[in-house]
């Protein structure tokens with residue numbers, strides 16, 4: 164007689180839904196929280212209905228972002244009812260609780276432990292649950308082939324339109340060995356493109372006096388240049404250097420030292436520098452860091468060293484006190500700077516920001532008119548810069564591959580060049596790609612056409 168086999172009933176693991184709002188930095192926080200919850204035995208739910216509890220990771224940077232956050236909380240409560248709020252807006256627990264008294268818990272930005280504890284309270288993990296292993300490199304909400312790498316939290320500046328330092332505090336840099344280890348794991352797990360983010364990437368390590376740590380048997384400083392050089396040494400499973408993009412860089416003098424690394428191929432020739440304005444009086448009122456007159460000369464030098472460097476920036480129009488002459492100065496500056504990618508915003512007062520008290524509020528219709536003018540100017544510059552790429556062969560990374568065409572079986576794909584960061588810049592739309600192509604593949608393509616924002620090409 165054979166022994167009866169007792170079936171072990173594995174209890175279902177509790178499921179967590181996540182709504183992640185705001186910037187890429189928030190996405191990184193969401194990934195960290197989910198990675199921790201997964202290792203505690205939780206499953207993720209793709210919809211409200213299947214979730215035992217829903218986490219809403221909010222953004223509180225602008226009033227419009229706060230509204231969006233409140234809307235998302237309202238939707239999660241209506242659809243599921245068991246909601247925990249975290250993120251930047253979590254620092255305004257009173258506002259959230261006044262509107263939604265039924266929320267289970269409210270925790271602030273980067274309070275990873277608190278939010279994980281709140282989930283444990285709301286929906287306790289199953290003791291000794293049979294859990295899936297957390298994939299190496301953590302759980303990622305971004306597609307597997309690119310990853311955000313957060314190097315610090317907080318900011319030492321006090322730009323007058325910004326409340327981030329009051330929400331997130333002063334700069335706290337991560338250890339350089341921890342940053343490099345995370346990057347190495349991400350690349351080992353399939354990441355082909357690392358997006359370095361922080362509030363102020365060029366200030367990395369200022370708070371720790373650039374404390375060096377041992378990495379691969381040598382001392383490496385917590386400094387943007389050292390970090391960039393080390394990230395450039397990583398290799399994917401195919402033996403290629405991953406693309407490494409620097410975001411939120413302020414033009415401090417040492418930025419000049421990373422541009423040669425781009426020319427050497429160790430770093431992606433791309434700099435995201437949020438200039439915000441060009442007129443000296445406006446920059447002064449904004450209290451912007453690294454505000455100096457010679458930026459145009461430096462941009463020219465960067466282009467001499469690395470002709471393919473793409474510079475992305477963002478600008479605010481209608482800042483209090485901005486005169487027509489200031490705005491015209493900005494347009495003329497843009498003519499000289501010939502930036503590759505530009506985002507423009509109309510000034511919007513943020514509750515608690517010093518800029519709200521500044522004299523010289525710009526009427527809404529003037530803001531709108533200036534916004535239209537800057538958009539026209541930057542679209543024309545972008546179109547001319549992209550047109551100059553027609554006929555060139557460029558490396559691209561594949562984001563998405565389409566289905567074969569029903570008639571002729573041809574396949575298209577969406578890719579990006581080194582000048583395009585995911586989600587914020589343009590695309591390279593490809594025709595007639597090979598059947599085996601997949602997201603994350605890096606190939607060379609010939610550019611056949613261009614418009615204001617995107618390129619069109621075919622694999623070579």
Ligand code: SF4
Nearest residue numbers: 318320322325327362
């Ligand atoms: S640099 Fe200025 S805008 Fe950026 S986070 Fe710091 S204070 Fe805010």
